[in-house]
Amino acid sequence: MDAKRKDIHNSDIPLLCRACEARHQGVCGALSTDQLVSLNKQSTRKRVNSGVELIGETQRTDSYANIISGVVKLTKMMADGRQQIVGLQFAPDFLGRPFRSDSGITADAATEVNICSFPKAMIDRMIKDTPELEHKLLEQTLKELDEARDWMLTLGRKTASEKVASFLSLIATHINPEWESGPLSFELPLTRSDIADFLGLTIETVSRQMTKLRKEGVIVIRNNRMVEVPDLARLVERASA
Amino acid sequence: MDAKRKDIHNSDIPLLCRACEARHQGVCGALSTDQLVSLNKQSTRKRVNSGVELIGETQRTDSYANIISGVVKLTKMMADGRQQIVGLQFAPDFLGRPFRSDSGITADAATEVNICSFPKAMIDRMIKDTPELEHKLLEQTLKELDEARDWMLTLGRKTASEKVASFLSLIATHINPEWESGPLSFELPLTRSDIADFLGLTIETVSRQMTKLRKEGVIVIRNNRMVEVPDLARLVERASA
DNA sequence: CGCCGTGTTGATAATAATCAAACGCAGTGG
DNA sequence: CCACTGCGTTTGATTATTATCAACACGGCG
Numbered sequence: 342m343d344a345k346r347k348d349i350h351n352s353d354i355p356l357l358c359r360a361c362e363a364r365h366q367g368v369c370g371a372l373s374t375d376q377l378v379s380l381n382k383q384s385t386r387k388r389v390n391s392g393v394e395l396i397g398e399t400q401r402t403d404s405y406a407n408i409i410s411g412v413v414k415l416t417k418m419m420a421d422g423r424q425q426i427v428g429l430q431f432a433p434d435f436l437g438r439p440f441r442s443d444s445g446i447t448a449d450a451a452t453e454v455n456i457c458s459f460p461k462a463m464i465d466r467m468i469k470d471t472p473e474l475e476h477k478l479l480e481q482t483l484k485e486l487d488e489a490r491d492w493m494l495t496l497g498r499k500t501a502s503e504k505v506a507s508f509l510s511l512i513a514t515h516i517n518p519e520w521e522s523g524p525l526s527f528e529l530p531l532t533r534s535d536i537a538d539f540l541g542l543t544i545e546t547v548s549r550q551m552t553k554l555r556k557e558g559v560i561v562i563r564n565n566r567m568v569e570v571p572d573l574a575r576l577v578e579r580a581s582a
Numbered sequence: 583m584d585a586k587r588k589d590i591h592n593s594d595i596p597l598l599c600r601a602c603e604a605r606h607q608g609v610c611g612a613l614s615t616d617q618l619v620s621l622n623k624q625s626t627r628k629r630v631n632s633g634v635e636l637i638g639e640t641q642r643t644d645s646y647a648n649i650i651s652g653v654v655k656l657t658k659m660m661a662d663g664r665q666q667i668v669g670l671q672f673a674p675d676f677l678g679r680p681f682r683s684d685s686g687i688t689a690d691a692a693t694e695v696n697i698c699s700f701p702k703a704m705i706d707r708m709i710k711d712t713p714e715l716e717h718k719l720l721e722q723t724l725k726e727l728d729e730a731r732d733w734m735l736t737l738g739r740k741t742a743s744e745k746v747a748s749f750l751s752l753i754a755t756h757i758n759p760e761w762e763s764g765p766l767s768f769e770l771p772l773t774r775s776d777i778a779d780f781l782g783l784t785i786e787t788v789s790r791q792m793t794k795l796r797k798e799g800v801i802v803i804r805n806n807r808m809v810e811v812p813d814l815a816r817l818v819e820r821a822s823a
Numbered sequence: 824c825g826c827c828g829t830g831t832t833g834a835t836a837a838t839a840a841t842c843a844a845a846c847g848c849a850g851t852g853g
Numbered sequence: 854c855c856a857c858t859g860c861g862t863t864t865g866a867t868t869a870t871t872a873t874c875a876a877c878a879c880g881g882c883g
Binding site: 439489 | 656
Protein backbone atom coordinates (compact mmCIF):
# COMPACT_ATOMS: atom_id res chain seq x y z
CA MET A 342 0.00 0.00 0.00
CA ASP A 343 1.08 3.50 -0.61
CA ALA A 344 2.89 5.42 2.04
CA LYS A 345 0.94 8.55 1.27
CA ARG A 346 -2.64 7.69 2.06
CA LYS A 347 -5.83 9.28 0.95
CA ASP A 348 -7.87 11.88 2.75
CA ILE A 349 -10.27 9.38 4.22
CA HIS A 350 -7.62 7.94 6.46
CA ASN A 351 -6.87 11.30 7.99
CA SER A 352 -3.18 10.48 8.24
CA ASP A 353 -1.86 13.86 7.23
CA ILE A 354 -4.75 16.07 8.15
CA PRO A 355 -3.99 18.49 10.94
CA LEU A 356 -5.28 17.38 14.31
CA LEU A 357 -7.50 20.38 14.77
CA CYS A 358 -9.13 19.94 11.38
CA ARG A 359 -10.00 16.29 11.79
CA ALA A 360 -13.14 16.73 13.82
CA CYS A 361 -14.02 20.08 12.28
CA GLU A 362 -17.37 20.48 10.59
CA ALA A 363 -15.93 23.10 8.27
CA ARG A 364 -13.94 20.38 6.55
CA HIS A 365 -17.12 18.52 5.66
CA GLN A 366 -19.80 21.10 5.06
CA GLY A 367 -17.77 24.29 5.22
CA VAL A 368 -15.25 25.98 2.99
CA CYS A 369 -12.27 23.88 4.14
CA GLY A 370 -13.78 20.96 2.26
CA ALA A 371 -12.40 22.55 -0.88
CA LEU A 372 -8.81 22.32 0.29
CA SER A 373 -6.22 19.60 -0.28
CA THR A 374 -4.45 18.00 2.63
CA ASP A 375 -1.37 20.06 1.86
CA GLN A 376 -3.36 23.25 1.88
CA LEU A 377 -5.02 22.28 5.12
CA VAL A 378 -1.63 21.72 6.68
CA SER A 379 -0.25 25.09 5.62
CA LEU A 380 -3.44 26.91 6.49
CA ASN A 381 -3.48 25.21 9.84
CA LYS A 382 -0.07 26.64 10.68
CA GLN A 383 -1.44 30.14 10.34
CA SER A 384 -4.80 29.59 11.88
CA THR A 385 -5.76 30.16 15.46
CA ARG A 386 -8.69 28.91 17.47
CA LYS A 387 -10.37 31.54 19.57
CA ARG A 388 -13.11 31.47 22.13
CA VAL A 389 -15.06 34.71 22.40
CA ASN A 390 -17.74 35.64 24.86
CA SER A 391 -21.24 36.63 24.04
CA GLY A 392 -21.45 40.24 22.96
CA VAL A 393 -17.93 40.55 21.59
CA GLU A 394 -17.62 42.25 18.23
CA LEU A 395 -15.98 40.10 15.56
CA ILE A 396 -16.25 42.38 12.54
CA GLY A 397 -17.21 46.02 12.54
CA GLU A 398 -16.20 49.59 13.17
CA THR A 399 -13.73 49.01 15.93
CA GLN A 400 -12.47 45.64 14.77
CA ARG A 401 -10.57 46.33 11.54
CA THR A 402 -10.73 42.96 10.00
CA ASP A 403 -7.70 41.48 8.32
CA SER A 404 -8.80 37.94 8.93
CA TYR A 405 -11.51 35.49 8.01
CA ALA A 406 -12.83 32.73 10.22
CA ASN A 407 -14.90 29.60 10.37
CA ILE A 408 -17.49 29.32 13.09
CA ILE A 409 -16.78 26.19 15.11
CA SER A 410 -19.64 26.61 17.54
CA GLY A 411 -22.07 29.24 18.74
CA VAL A 412 -24.18 31.83 16.98
CA VAL A 413 -23.04 35.05 15.33
CA LYS A 414 -25.43 37.89 14.56
CA LEU A 415 -24.98 40.29 11.65
CA THR A 416 -26.35 43.75 12.40
CA LYS A 417 -27.01 46.91 10.47
CA MET A 418 -27.46 50.16 12.29
CA MET A 419 -28.96 53.53 11.35
CA ALA A 420 -27.53 56.86 12.39
CA ASP A 421 -30.26 57.38 14.99
CA GLY A 422 -29.67 54.03 16.67
CA ARG A 423 -32.37 51.89 15.10
CA GLN A 424 -30.93 48.55 14.21
CA GLN A 425 -31.79 45.44 12.29
CA ILE A 426 -30.23 42.01 12.51
CA VAL A 427 -29.80 40.94 8.89
CA GLY A 428 -28.59 37.41 9.46
CA LEU A 429 -27.57 34.74 11.90
CA GLN A 430 -24.63 32.46 11.31
CA PHE A 431 -24.07 29.02 12.74
CA ALA A 432 -21.26 26.47 12.54
CA PRO A 433 -19.69 25.75 10.10
CA ASP A 434 -20.39 29.06 8.34
CA PHE A 435 -17.62 31.14 6.94
CA LEU A 436 -17.28 34.55 8.51
CA GLY A 437 -16.02 37.53 6.56
CA ARG A 438 -16.55 39.32 3.32
CA PRO A 439 -14.22 38.48 0.43
CA PHE A 440 -13.01 41.31 -1.86
CA ARG A 441 -14.59 44.03 0.20
CA SER A 442 -13.67 45.48 3.52
CA ASP A 443 -16.80 47.25 4.60
CA SER A 444 -20.47 46.75 3.90
CA GLY A 445 -21.91 48.55 6.90
CA ILE A 446 -22.43 45.36 8.80
CA THR A 447 -21.11 44.39 12.19
CA ALA A 448 -20.81 40.79 13.35
CA ASP A 449 -21.14 40.07 17.05
CA ALA A 450 -21.06 36.88 19.04
CA ALA A 451 -24.65 36.28 20.11
CA THR A 452 -23.61 33.40 22.35
CA GLU A 453 -20.24 32.15 23.41
CA VAL A 454 -18.53 31.45 20.09
CA ASN A 455 -15.55 29.39 18.99
CA ILE A 456 -13.92 30.37 15.74
CA CYS A 457 -10.99 29.20 13.67
CA SER A 458 -9.39 32.32 12.33
CA PHE A 459 -6.94 32.75 9.44
CA PRO A 460 -5.18 35.69 7.82
CA LYS A 461 -7.22 37.36 5.06
CA ALA A 462 -4.22 37.47 2.74
CA MET A 463 -3.69 33.75 2.92
CA ILE A 464 -7.27 32.91 1.97
CA ASP A 465 -7.29 35.50 -0.78
CA ARG A 466 -4.21 33.84 -2.23
CA MET A 467 -5.65 30.35 -1.90
CA ILE A 468 -8.77 31.48 -3.73
CA LYS A 469 -6.66 32.28 -6.75
CA ASP A 470 -5.05 28.83 -6.76
CA THR A 471 -8.12 26.81 -5.88
CA PRO A 472 -11.26 27.48 -7.87
CA GLU A 473 -13.02 24.94 -5.71
CA LEU A 474 -12.61 27.28 -2.75
CA GLU A 475 -14.26 30.11 -4.60
CA HIS A 476 -17.01 27.69 -5.53
CA LYS A 477 -17.63 26.94 -1.86
CA LEU A 478 -17.76 30.64 -1.10
CA LEU A 479 -20.26 31.15 -3.90
CA GLU A 480 -22.39 28.36 -2.53
CA GLN A 481 -22.41 29.85 0.96
CA THR A 482 -23.13 33.30 -0.42
CA LEU A 483 -26.06 31.94 -2.44
CA LYS A 484 -27.35 30.23 0.68
CA GLU A 485 -27.12 33.48 2.63
CA LEU A 486 -28.87 35.31 -0.18
CA ASP A 487 -31.73 32.80 -0.10
CA GLU A 488 -31.98 33.18 3.66
CA ALA A 489 -31.91 36.97 3.42
CA ARG A 490 -34.73 36.94 0.89
CA ASP A 491 -36.79 34.52 2.94
CA TRP A 492 -36.41 36.90 5.82
CA MET A 493 -37.42 39.87 3.67
CA LEU A 494 -40.75 38.16 3.18
CA THR A 495 -41.00 37.70 6.94
CA LEU A 496 -40.13 41.34 7.63
CA GLY A 497 -42.33 42.82 4.96
CA ARG A 498 -45.42 40.68 4.95
CA LYS A 499 -45.89 38.69 8.14
CA THR A 500 -47.76 39.68 11.29
CA ALA A 501 -46.02 40.00 14.65
CA SER A 502 -47.31 36.59 15.61
CA GLU A 503 -46.07 34.96 12.42
CA LYS A 504 -42.74 36.69 12.78
CA VAL A 505 -42.11 35.27 16.23
CA ALA A 506 -43.16 31.80 15.10
CA SER A 507 -40.85 32.15 12.10
CA PHE A 508 -37.98 33.06 14.38
CA LEU A 509 -38.58 30.14 16.70
CA SER A 510 -38.82 27.80 13.71
CA LEU A 511 -35.56 29.12 12.36
CA ILE A 512 -33.76 28.54 15.62
CA ALA A 513 -35.38 25.17 16.18
CA THR A 514 -34.18 23.91 12.81
CA HIS A 515 -30.67 25.34 13.06
CA ILE A 516 -29.65 24.79 16.63
CA ASN A 517 -29.97 21.03 16.44
CA PRO A 518 -29.24 20.00 12.85
CA GLU A 519 -29.58 16.28 13.38
CA TRP A 520 -33.07 16.01 14.72
CA GLU A 521 -35.63 13.53 13.48
CA SER A 522 -39.00 13.96 15.07
CA GLY A 523 -40.76 14.38 18.39
CA PRO A 524 -40.39 17.14 20.97
CA LEU A 525 -37.48 19.50 20.68
CA SER A 526 -35.93 21.84 23.20
CA PHE A 527 -33.23 24.44 22.95
CA GLU A 528 -31.83 27.59 24.42
CA LEU A 529 -32.55 30.77 22.51
CA PRO A 530 -29.26 32.25 21.31
CA LEU A 531 -30.71 35.77 21.38
CA THR A 532 -32.11 38.08 24.02
CA ARG A 533 -35.60 39.51 23.56
CA SER A 534 -33.97 42.70 22.41
CA ASP A 535 -32.01 40.85 19.71
CA ILE A 536 -35.10 38.95 18.63
CA ALA A 537 -36.94 42.25 18.28
CA ASP A 538 -34.11 43.63 16.16
CA PHE A 539 -34.21 40.51 14.02
CA LEU A 540 -37.97 40.69 13.49
CA GLY A 541 -38.38 44.42 13.14
CA LEU A 542 -40.51 44.59 16.30
CA THR A 543 -40.22 45.94 19.83
CA ILE A 544 -39.27 43.75 22.78
CA GLU A 545 -42.75 44.18 24.23
CA THR A 546 -44.41 42.84 21.11
CA VAL A 547 -42.01 39.90 21.00
CA SER A 548 -42.75 39.13 24.63
CA ARG A 549 -46.51 39.32 24.11
CA GLN A 550 -46.42 37.01 21.10
CA MET A 551 -44.24 34.54 22.98
CA THR A 552 -46.72 34.36 25.83
CA LYS A 553 -49.51 34.02 23.30
CA LEU A 554 -47.78 31.01 21.74
CA ARG A 555 -47.14 29.64 25.21
CA LYS A 556 -50.77 29.97 26.26
CA GLU A 557 -51.83 28.23 23.07
CA GLY A 558 -49.53 25.34 23.88
CA VAL A 559 -47.36 25.74 20.80
CA ILE A 560 -44.26 26.27 22.93
CA VAL A 561 -43.26 25.76 26.54
CA ILE A 562 -41.06 28.43 28.09
CA ARG A 563 -38.77 27.11 30.80
CA ASN A 564 -36.39 29.84 31.87
CA ASN A 565 -36.95 32.82 29.55
CA ARG A 566 -34.24 31.41 27.35
CA MET A 567 -35.08 27.70 27.36
CA VAL A 568 -37.85 26.81 24.96
CA GLU A 569 -39.52 23.51 24.29
CA VAL A 570 -41.43 22.69 21.12
CA PRO A 571 -43.75 19.71 21.55
CA ASP A 572 -44.73 19.66 17.89
CA LEU A 573 -42.55 21.43 15.38
CA ALA A 574 -45.12 21.14 12.60
CA ARG A 575 -47.57 23.15 14.67
CA LEU A 576 -44.99 25.88 15.20
CA VAL A 577 -44.05 25.97 11.51
CA GLU A 578 -47.72 26.29 10.70
CA ARG A 579 -47.91 29.47 12.78
CA ALA A 580 -45.03 30.87 10.78
CA SER A 581 -47.09 30.26 7.62
CA ALA A 582 -44.13 29.97 5.32
CA MET B 583 1.39 44.28 -36.51
CA ASP B 584 -0.17 41.11 -35.40
CA ALA B 585 -3.04 39.65 -37.38
CA LYS B 586 -4.77 38.55 -34.23
CA ARG B 587 -5.57 41.69 -32.37
CA LYS B 588 -6.38 42.24 -28.78
CA ASP B 589 -9.79 42.57 -27.21
CA ILE B 590 -9.76 46.34 -27.29
CA HIS B 591 -9.92 46.42 -31.05
CA ASN B 592 -13.09 44.33 -31.07
CA SER B 593 -12.00 42.57 -34.24
CA ASP B 594 -13.19 39.11 -33.31
CA ILE B 595 -15.84 39.95 -30.79
CA PRO B 596 -19.34 39.03 -31.90
CA LEU B 597 -21.32 41.93 -33.22
CA LEU B 598 -24.02 41.65 -30.64
CA CYS B 599 -21.53 41.62 -27.78
CA ARG B 600 -19.62 44.71 -28.84
CA ALA B 601 -21.97 47.29 -27.47
CA CYS B 602 -23.18 45.13 -24.62
CA GLU B 603 -22.82 46.37 -21.06
CA ALA B 604 -22.54 42.80 -19.81
CA ARG B 605 -19.13 42.57 -21.42
CA HIS B 606 -17.85 45.46 -19.38
CA GLN B 607 -19.57 45.31 -16.02
CA GLY B 608 -21.39 42.00 -16.31
CA VAL B 609 -20.38 38.37 -16.27
CA CYS B 610 -19.32 38.23 -19.91
CA GLY B 611 -16.33 40.33 -18.99
CA ALA B 612 -14.80 37.12 -17.66
CA LEU B 613 -14.84 35.41 -21.02
CA SER B 614 -12.20 35.24 -23.72
CA THR B 615 -12.98 36.28 -27.26
CA ASP B 616 -13.20 32.63 -28.28
CA GLN B 617 -15.65 31.92 -25.51
CA LEU B 618 -17.72 34.92 -26.44
CA VAL B 619 -17.88 33.69 -30.01
CA SER B 620 -19.04 30.21 -29.10
CA LEU B 621 -21.44 31.49 -26.47
CA ASN B 622 -22.82 33.94 -28.96
CA LYS B 623 -23.73 31.14 -31.33
CA GLN B 624 -26.01 29.66 -28.72
CA SER B 625 -27.39 32.86 -27.30
CA THR B 626 -30.58 34.57 -28.32
CA ARG B 627 -31.77 38.09 -27.76
CA LYS B 628 -35.32 38.37 -26.60
CA ARG B 629 -37.66 41.24 -26.00
CA VAL B 630 -40.33 40.54 -23.42
CA ASN B 631 -43.24 42.70 -22.41
CA SER B 632 -43.92 44.02 -18.98
CA GLY B 633 -45.52 41.41 -16.77
CA VAL B 634 -44.07 38.34 -18.48
CA GLU B 635 -42.64 35.70 -16.17
CA LEU B 636 -38.97 34.94 -16.82
CA ILE B 637 -38.28 32.43 -14.06
CA GLY B 638 -40.84 30.74 -11.89
CA GLU B 639 -43.42 28.03 -11.49
CA THR B 640 -44.65 27.92 -15.06
CA GLN B 641 -41.39 28.75 -16.74
CA ARG B 642 -39.11 25.75 -16.09
CA THR B 643 -35.79 27.41 -16.49
CA ASP B 644 -33.03 25.69 -18.40
CA SER B 645 -31.39 28.92 -19.38
CA TYR B 646 -29.61 31.89 -17.89
CA ALA B 647 -29.68 35.41 -19.23
CA ASN B 648 -28.12 38.83 -19.06
CA ILE B 649 -30.40 41.80 -18.76
CA ILE B 650 -29.72 44.16 -21.66
CA SER B 651 -32.30 46.75 -20.70
CA GLY B 652 -35.34 47.13 -18.50
CA VAL B 653 -36.11 46.16 -14.93
CA VAL B 654 -36.79 42.68 -13.56
CA LYS B 655 -38.52 42.12 -10.23
CA LEU B 656 -37.86 39.11 -8.01
CA THR B 657 -40.92 38.10 -6.01
CA LYS B 658 -41.68 35.72 -3.19
CA MET B 659 -45.22 34.67 -2.52
CA MET B 660 -46.98 33.10 0.46
CA ALA B 661 -49.66 30.44 0.18
CA ASP B 662 -52.41 32.94 0.99
CA GLY B 663 -51.36 35.38 -1.71
CA ARG B 664 -49.34 37.89 0.26
CA GLN B 665 -46.23 38.73 -1.66
CA GLN B 666 -42.94 40.52 -1.28
CA ILE B 667 -40.58 41.77 -3.93
CA VAL B 668 -37.14 40.71 -2.72
CA GLY B 669 -35.03 42.42 -5.33
CA LEU B 670 -34.90 44.44 -8.49
CA GLN B 671 -32.43 43.74 -11.24
CA PHE B 672 -31.14 46.15 -13.84
CA ALA B 673 -28.83 45.87 -16.84
CA PRO B 674 -26.33 44.31 -16.98
CA ASP B 675 -27.26 41.95 -14.17
CA PHE B 676 -27.08 38.23 -14.59
CA LEU B 677 -30.40 36.46 -14.30
CA GLY B 678 -30.69 32.94 -12.97
CA ARG B 679 -29.54 30.84 -10.10
CA PRO B 680 -26.48 28.65 -10.58
CA PHE B 681 -26.42 25.14 -9.05
CA ARG B 682 -30.00 25.27 -7.91
CA SER B 683 -33.23 25.08 -9.82
CA ASP B 684 -35.74 26.43 -7.38
CA SER B 685 -35.54 28.86 -4.53
CA GLY B 686 -39.17 29.88 -4.33
CA ILE B 687 -38.61 33.04 -6.28
CA THR B 688 -40.22 34.17 -9.49
CA ALA B 689 -38.68 36.74 -11.80
CA ASP B 690 -40.98 38.93 -13.87
CA ALA B 691 -40.36 41.71 -16.29
CA ALA B 692 -41.41 44.88 -14.48
CA THR B 693 -40.99 46.95 -17.62
CA GLU B 694 -40.33 45.98 -21.18
CA VAL B 695 -37.12 43.97 -20.92
CA ASN B 696 -34.45 42.87 -23.35
CA ILE B 697 -32.39 39.88 -22.39
CA CYS B 698 -29.58 37.87 -23.88
CA SER B 699 -30.34 34.27 -23.07
CA PHE B 700 -28.04 31.22 -23.13
CA PRO B 701 -28.45 27.55 -22.34
CA LYS B 702 -27.90 26.68 -18.68
CA ALA B 703 -25.71 23.72 -19.57
CA MET B 704 -23.31 25.83 -21.57
CA ILE B 705 -22.72 28.30 -18.76
CA ASP B 706 -22.38 25.55 -16.20
CA ARG B 707 -19.67 24.01 -18.35
CA MET B 708 -17.91 27.32 -18.88
CA ILE B 709 -17.87 27.89 -15.14
CA LYS B 710 -15.79 24.76 -14.73
CA ASP B 711 -13.23 25.91 -17.30
CA THR B 712 -13.13 29.55 -16.36
CA PRO B 713 -12.66 30.39 -12.70
CA GLU B 714 -12.91 34.03 -13.61
CA LEU B 715 -16.53 33.48 -14.56
CA GLU B 716 -17.32 31.99 -11.19
CA HIS B 717 -15.55 34.96 -9.66
CA LYS B 718 -17.87 37.34 -11.50
CA LEU B 719 -20.87 35.38 -10.31
CA LEU B 720 -19.60 35.53 -6.75
CA GLU B 721 -19.18 39.28 -7.07
CA GLN B 722 -22.71 39.75 -8.33
CA THR B 723 -24.08 37.47 -5.65
CA LEU B 724 -22.24 39.42 -2.97
CA LYS B 725 -23.65 42.63 -4.40
CA GLU B 726 -27.16 41.20 -4.31
CA LEU B 727 -26.61 40.03 -0.75
CA ASP B 728 -25.56 43.53 0.28
CA GLU B 729 -28.62 44.98 -1.41
CA ALA B 730 -30.90 42.41 0.21
CA ARG B 731 -29.54 43.25 3.64
CA ASP B 732 -29.84 46.96 3.07
CA TRP B 733 -33.44 46.37 2.18
CA MET B 734 -33.99 44.25 5.30
CA LEU B 735 -33.12 47.33 7.32
CA THR B 736 -35.63 49.31 5.28
CA LEU B 737 -38.35 46.69 5.73
CA GLY B 738 -37.74 46.10 9.42
CA ARG B 739 -36.94 49.48 10.82
CA LYS B 740 -38.07 52.34 8.63
CA THR B 741 -41.37 54.22 8.71
CA ALA B 742 -43.70 54.23 5.71
CA SER B 743 -42.45 57.66 4.75
CA GLU B 744 -38.81 56.60 4.92
CA LYS B 745 -39.58 53.45 2.97
CA VAL B 746 -41.09 55.36 0.07
CA ALA B 747 -38.19 57.81 0.05
CA SER B 748 -35.80 54.85 0.11
CA PHE B 749 -37.52 53.32 -2.86
CA LEU B 750 -37.44 56.52 -4.87
CA SER B 751 -33.77 56.98 -4.02
CA LEU B 752 -33.04 53.44 -5.15
CA ILE B 753 -34.73 53.96 -8.49
CA ALA B 754 -33.25 57.40 -8.97
CA THR B 755 -29.73 56.07 -8.54
CA HIS B 756 -30.20 52.95 -10.67
CA ILE B 757 -32.30 54.10 -13.58
CA ASN B 758 -29.78 56.63 -14.76
CA PRO B 759 -26.32 55.36 -13.78
CA GLU B 760 -24.35 58.19 -15.34
CA TRP B 761 -25.78 61.18 -13.59
CA GLU B 762 -23.75 63.92 -12.04
CA SER B 763 -25.82 66.49 -10.25
CA GLY B 764 -28.83 68.71 -10.59
CA PRO B 765 -32.46 67.76 -11.14
CA LEU B 766 -33.27 64.23 -12.17
CA SER B 767 -36.36 62.76 -13.70
CA PHE B 768 -37.38 59.22 -14.53
CA GLU B 769 -40.26 56.88 -15.09
CA LEU B 770 -41.04 54.54 -12.22
CA PRO B 771 -40.54 50.95 -13.38
CA LEU B 772 -43.12 49.68 -10.90
CA THR B 773 -46.83 50.19 -10.35
CA ARG B 774 -48.05 51.36 -6.95
CA SER B 775 -48.99 47.80 -6.24
CA ASP B 776 -45.46 46.60 -6.97
CA ILE B 777 -43.99 49.40 -4.90
CA ALA B 778 -46.22 48.35 -2.01
CA ASP B 779 -45.02 44.74 -2.38
CA PHE B 780 -41.45 45.94 -2.42
CA LEU B 781 -41.85 48.08 0.70
CA GLY B 782 -44.09 45.82 2.74
CA LEU B 783 -46.91 48.38 2.66
CA THR B 784 -50.35 48.76 1.08
CA ILE B 785 -50.93 50.73 -2.10
CA GLU B 786 -52.91 53.33 -0.17
CA THR B 787 -50.05 53.99 2.19
CA VAL B 788 -47.60 54.25 -0.70
CA SER B 789 -49.88 56.70 -2.44
CA ARG B 790 -50.34 58.82 0.68
CA GLN B 791 -46.61 59.02 1.31
CA MET B 792 -45.96 59.96 -2.31
CA THR B 793 -48.44 62.83 -2.11
CA LYS B 794 -46.84 63.87 1.16
CA LEU B 795 -43.41 64.03 -0.49
CA ARG B 796 -44.97 65.88 -3.41
CA LYS B 797 -46.63 68.47 -1.17
CA GLU B 798 -43.34 68.97 0.63
CA GLY B 799 -41.65 69.64 -2.68
CA VAL B 800 -39.22 66.75 -2.44
CA ILE B 801 -40.56 65.25 -5.66
CA VAL B 802 -42.73 66.35 -8.57
CA ILE B 803 -45.20 63.85 -9.95
CA ARG B 804 -45.91 64.25 -13.64
CA ASN B 805 -48.06 61.40 -14.87
CA ASN B 806 -48.39 58.94 -11.96
CA ARG B 807 -45.35 57.19 -13.33
CA MET B 808 -43.10 60.12 -14.21
CA VAL B 809 -41.24 61.52 -11.23
CA GLU B 810 -38.91 64.46 -10.99
CA VAL B 811 -36.39 64.94 -8.20
CA PRO B 812 -35.19 68.54 -7.95
CA ASP B 813 -32.65 67.74 -5.26
CA LEU B 814 -31.57 64.17 -4.78
CA ALA B 815 -29.79 64.92 -1.51
CA ARG B 816 -33.07 66.06 0.00
CA LEU B 817 -34.75 62.83 -1.07
CA VAL B 818 -31.94 60.67 0.27
CA GLU B 819 -32.22 62.55 3.53
CA ARG B 820 -35.83 61.46 3.85
CA ALA B 821 -34.75 57.89 3.40
CA SER B 822 -32.42 58.32 6.41
CA ALA B 823 -30.03 55.65 5.30
C1' DC C 824 -30.68 44.14 51.33
C1' DG C 825 -30.93 47.13 47.31
C1' DC C 826 -29.73 47.27 42.68
C1' DC C 827 -29.25 46.05 37.88
C1' DG C 828 -30.30 43.56 33.80
C1' DT C 829 -33.81 41.09 31.58
C1' DG C 830 -38.39 39.97 30.77
C1' DT C 831 -43.48 40.49 31.42
C1' DT C 832 -47.82 42.88 31.64
C1' DG C 833 -51.04 46.84 31.29
C1' DA C 834 -52.85 51.37 29.49
C1' DT C 835 -52.64 54.50 25.91
C1' DA C 836 -51.05 56.52 21.55
C1' DA C 837 -49.32 56.37 16.90
C1' DT C 838 -48.99 54.23 12.65
C1' DA C 839 -50.50 51.76 8.92
C1' DA C 840 -54.30 48.63 7.25
C1' DT C 841 -58.85 48.21 5.79
C1' DC C 842 -63.07 49.59 3.80
C1' DA C 843 -65.26 52.66 0.67
C1' DA C 844 -65.73 56.12 -2.74
C1' DA C 845 -64.25 58.88 -6.41
C1' DC C 846 -60.87 60.51 -9.80
C1' DG C 847 -58.28 60.68 -14.36
C1' DC C 848 -57.36 58.67 -18.31
C1' DA C 849 -57.21 55.46 -22.29
C1' DG C 850 -59.73 52.68 -25.08
C1' DT C 851 -64.47 51.25 -27.05
C1' DG C 852 -68.47 51.56 -29.23
C1' DG C 853 -72.92 53.75 -29.92
C1' DC D 854 -68.78 63.45 -30.39
C1' DC D 855 -69.89 61.60 -26.21
C1' DA D 856 -71.24 58.17 -22.90
C1' DC D 857 -69.31 54.08 -20.89
C1' DT D 858 -66.16 51.00 -19.04
C1' DG D 859 -61.84 49.34 -16.85
C1' DC D 860 -57.70 50.11 -14.60
C1' DG D 861 -54.51 52.32 -11.74
C1' DT D 862 -54.42 55.75 -8.55
C1' DT D 863 -55.89 59.03 -4.98
C1' DT D 864 -58.46 60.49 -1.02
C1' DG D 865 -61.40 59.99 3.12
C1' DA D 866 -63.30 57.58 7.31
C1' DT D 867 -62.66 54.03 10.41
C1' DT D 868 -60.45 50.07 12.50
C1' DA D 869 -56.61 47.03 13.75
C1' DT D 870 -52.07 46.35 14.85
C1' DT D 871 -48.05 47.55 16.91
C1' DA D 872 -45.27 51.12 19.38
C1' DT D 873 -44.69 53.77 23.35
C1' DC D 874 -44.82 54.77 28.09
C1' DA D 875 -45.01 52.93 32.59
C1' DA D 876 -45.07 49.66 36.27
C1' DC D 877 -43.80 45.46 38.06
C1' DA D 878 -41.63 40.58 38.56
C1' DC D 879 -37.70 37.69 38.86
C1' DG D 880 -32.96 36.22 39.50
C1' DG D 881 -28.16 37.20 40.23
C1' DC D 882 -24.79 39.75 42.76
C1' DG D 883 -22.10 43.26 45.18
